Amino acid sequence: SRFLPQVVAAFADECRLFSVMSSRIVCELAQLFDPKRPFNEPTMRFYASCVLLALESLQFDGIVLRSLSPETIALTAEGFGQVLDFRLAKKLPEGKVIVSEIEHVPVVVEALGVE
Secondary structure (H helix, E strand, O other): OOOOOEEEEEEEOOOOEEEEEEOOEEEEHHHHOEOOEOOOHHHHHHHHHHHHHHHHHHHHOOEEOOOOOHHHEEEEOOOOEEEOOOOOOEEOOOOOOOOOOOOOHHHHHHHOOOO
16 A cells, blocks of 8 residues: 555564564655644645545554554655554454544644644
């Protein structure tokens, strides 16, 4: 998926898991955010769609991402939003699902300054 970095290599020690990911990152989404000049609706829809497609891809693989913010979304050289931080991701046991409230979504949208 172009919305997730590709893992090139992974290794672990007794306490940690390390991964090397291939991606052409330009900046974090948070770096583009200026409260005085919020994103317009088409721009916000595009980045939200990128994140949604990344989450869908993770869900297909049974992975739940438990932390998402503008600081954990990077922009690639091609202009796509890409989710990067997987420290709080969790692989679900086969057949398990997580149900969550969507009440926090307006807070994230407001924090990004969408009008």
